[in-house]
Each structure stands twice: as structure tokens, then as C-alpha cells.
Amino acid sequence: MGIDDAIDLDLFFELTHDLLIVAGNDGYFRKVNPAVCQLLGYSVDELRSRPISEFIHPDDRELTAKHREHLIKGSPLLNFDNRYITKNGDVVWLAWTSIPVGDAGLIYAIAKNITHKKKLDLTRNELLTSFTRINSDLKQLTYTTAHDLRSPVNNLLAVFQLIDLSKIQDPETVGFIQILKTATDSLKKTLDAYVDVLSTKDSLLVSLEDCDLEECLHSVLGSIGSLTHRADLDVHFDFSEAPTIRFNLKFLESVFLNLITNSIKYKKPGLRPSVHVSSQSGNGYSKVIFSDNGLGFDLDSMRDKLFGFRETFHGNEDSKGIGLYLIHSHITSLGGRIEVDSKPNEGATFILTFKE
Numbered sequence: 001m002g003i004d005d006a007i008d009l010d011l012f013f014e015l016t017h018d019l020l021i022v023a024g025n026d027g028y029f030r031k032v033n034p035a036v037c038q039l040l041g042y043s044v045d046e047l048r049s050r051p052i053s054e055f056i057h058p059d060d061r062e063l064t065a066k067h068r069e070h071l072i073k074g075s076p077l078l079n080f081d082n083r084y085i086t087k088n089g090d091v092v093w094l095a096w097t098s099i100p101v102g103d104a105g106l107i108y109a110i111a112k113n114i115t116h117k118k119k120l121d122l123t124r125n126e127l128l129t130s131f132t133r134i135n136s137d138l139k140q141l142t143y144t145t146a147h148d149l150r151s152p153v154n155n156l157l158a159v160f161q162l163i164d165l166s167k168i169q170d171p172e173t174v175g176f177i178q179i180l181k182t183a184t185d186s187l188k189k190t191l192d193a194y195v196d197v198l199s200t201k202d203s204l205l206v207s208l209e210d211c212d213l214e215e216c217l218h219s220v221l222g223s224i225g226s227l228t229h230r231a232d233l234d235v236h237f238d239f240s241e242a243p244t245i246r247f248n249l250k251f252l253e254s255v256f257l258n259l260i261t262n263s264i265k266y267k268k269p270g271l272r273p274s275v276h277v278s279s280q281s282g283n284g285y286s287k288v289i290f291s292d293n294g295l296g297f298d299l300d301s302m303r304d305k306l307f308g309f310r311e312t313f314h315g316n317e318d319s320k321g322i323g324l325y326l327i328h329s330h331i332t333s334l335g336g337r338i339e340v341d342s343k344p345n346e347g348a349t350f351i352l353t354f355k356e
Contacts, residue, residue: 019094019111025072027051030106039113041087057083057091071100071107081114093118149191156184179226186223190253208334211252213239213279213288220256231264234274242281245288245354251330258323259350263292268345284356291349297342306340 013020013033022031029047037044040055053061060082067077077098083091098109160181168174217237221228228235245252260275267273271293280287297306307328327350331338335355342348 019113021107021109021111023052023107023109025105025107027053027068039086039092040084046087055084057085059083068107071098074100074102076100077109081118091115149187153184153188153191157181157188160184176226183223183226186219190223190250207248208246209249210244211247211249212244213237213252213277214243216249216252217256217277220253220260224257224261227261227264231267232272233260233264234272235277236275237277239277239279242279242286245279245286246356247336247354248330248334251334255327255330255352258327259290259292262323263294266294267292268294281356286354286356288352288354289349290352291347293347296344296346296348297340298344299340299342307338 017035019036020033024030029052032044032047056064064082067080071077077096080096081093083093086092092113093115094111095114096109096111098107100107165174263275264273274293276291278289307324328338331352337353339351
């Protein structure tokens with residue numbers, strides 16, 4: 001007996017989990033395998049007694065009929081999806097491959113149940129729509145906030161211009177006024193930059209530039225001079241290996257600002273806060289390593305939430321759960337990545353990686 005004689009095609013037809021169908025050009029089922037009956041809930045006699053179109057979802061009948069016309073004319077049908085209605089009223093999605101046999105007036109078809117995939121696609125599309133709407137709302141909120149804050153900042157700058165420092169005898173008061181004016185100037189520049197970025201046609205088109213790390217760090221430290229002075233922050237940096245990185249300057253300033261203020265906010269009681277910032281370069285990437293000696297994190301319990309929106313960890317009343325979220329967003333949105341090494345009460349190290 002040859003191998004062809006040993007093959008039981010009926011057994012193959014009965015046991016496969018795919019839907020196997022033989023249909024006539026008249027639009028009726030001629031033969032179906034058990035998988036069809038099991039999925040649709042109809043018996044073989046019920047399926048053969050009614051036109052196939054009656055089992056198809058009403059919204060898909062017209063398109064399916066057009067494709068059946070092409071099949072009857074001899075054109076195979078590949079990767080065609082449509083919906084069927086089961087006996088209990090459920091909707092199932094089927095992906096079809098159909099071959100016409102013209103001389104016999106028959107169509108041989110195989111289908112796979114892709115309902116689960118379609119539901120996943122629908123969920124994904126709904127999430128994308130939701131994220132797009134949320135992103136638009138956040139962009140509008142940020143734009144409005146930045147725009148509205150410029151007026152009081154401009155008023156403050158106008159007040160500083162009216163102050164005649166020569167009439168103030170106390171040097172310490174003069175120093176405080178100069179610090180306030182410098183901080184207000186920096187705030188105005190930041191707000192102006194945010195408004196400019198958000199006013200562009202596509203906020204995702206963020207410009208890349210060669211950012212001088214030392215210059216950027218000094219700019220940030222100058223903008224929060226009173227805060228670092230009050231905290232007695234000790235700052236060490238070494239950018240000799242990679243003086244510049246290819247990034248967005250405003251994003252980089254925001255990253256430094258949030259890392260430094262977090263180091264101050266989460267300093268260990270009784271210990272002078274200290275930060276160390278350095279850079280590395282190699283293999284097509286630049287790295288900025290930022291370390292502090294603060295409270296640190298329990299990464300085993302916080303790793304999945306560390307960069308989450310409005311996630312807070314130390315019970316600080318000033319914590320809003322925004323800083324690390326912004327850092328992660330800035331870096332990853334431009335193709336970089338961020339890694340963290342930390343233990344409770346042993347400080348934290350952030351490794352920021354940028355494409356060169």
C-alpha cells in the first residue's frame with residue numbers, strides 16, 4: 001500500500017481545529033467540518049439549509065458578496081476577514097483563504113478564528129485614542145500654565161527694574177534681591193521656551209543640538225541658587241570624557257533640575273547633601289551618571305512604579321510624583337534610556353544614555 005492510500009483525508013477533515021468548508025457557487029454550504037459547527041453552534045443540517053449570507057454579520061454581507069463574485073469568476077481569495085453571527089448571537093471574526101474549483105462549481109475554503117486578535121486590536125486602538133486625547137489635554141494644560149505664568153513673572157521683573165539698589169544700605173538685602181532677580185529671569189526664559197515648543201505645529205518634532213553639559217549644569221544651579229545655598233548642597237562634576245551630548249537643551253535642563261531638586265528634597269537627615277555628575281562616551285552612545293547620597297529607593301518594590309505619573313515614595317509633603325516621570329519622558333522620547341541603581345539609605349545613581 002502506498003502512502004497516498006494510507007492517508008485518510010476524512011480523518012484530517014474531521015480532526016483539524018481550523019474551519020474547513022466546501023461551498024457551492026449557489027451560496028450554500030455543501031460540506032463543513034466539526035470545527036465550524038462547534039464555533040457557530042449550528043448543526044450540519046442547519047448550516048446547509050440556509051444561504052451562507054444569513055450567517056454573516058449584516059454589516060459584512062455586501063463586501064463578502066463582492067468577493068464571492070470574484071471567486072466564482074476564478075480568482076482566489078486570500079486573507080479576507082469578516083464577521084459571522086453564532087447561534088447564540090455572539091459575533092466571531094474569521095480570516096479566510098478560499099480557492100475556486102470552476103469545473104465543479106465549488107469553493108474550497110479554510111478559516112481561522114481571529115476574534116481574540118480583533119478584540120486585542122480594538123483595545124489597543126481604544127488605548128491609543130485615549131492616550132492621544134490625554135496627551136492633547138496635557139499639552140494644552142502645560143501651554144496654558146506656562147502662558148499664564150509669564151504675566152506675573154514679567155510683573156516681578158518690572159518690580160526689580162524699579163528698585164534702586166544704590167539706596168539699599170544692607171549688602172545682604174542687595175544680595176537676596178539679585179538672587180531673586182536671577183531666578184525670575186531664569187523662570188521667564190524657561191516659560192518662554194516651553195510656550196515656543198508647545199506652539200509648534202508638531203510638539204513631537206523636538207530639535208536636537210549639541211548640549212554643553214557643564215554650561216547646562218551651571219545654568220540650572222544658578223536658577224536655584226537660593227535653594228542649593230540653603231540646603232548647603234555639595235556639587236562635584238567631571239565632564240572631561242564627554243563634554244557635550246546630542247540632546248534637547250531644555251529637556252536636559254529639566255533633567256538636571258529635577259535630579260538636583262530631588263537630591264535636596266530626599267536628603268538624609270543630619271547629612272550634608274552631595275551630588276556627583278560625570279559623563280562617558282563610547283560605542284555610539286554618551287552617558288551622564290548622576291549620583292547622590294540621599295535616602296535612595298527600594299528598587300525591588302518600586303522598580304515598576306519608579307517613573308510612574310504622580311508616584312511618590314518617601315511621604316514628603318512637597319512630593320508630587322512628577323519629577324522622575326518628566327526625566328524618563330524627556331530621555332526616552334528622544335531615543336535614550338535611563339537606568340537606576342539604588343538601595344534604601346544608600347543614595348541613588350541614575351545612568352542616562354543618549355545616542356551620539
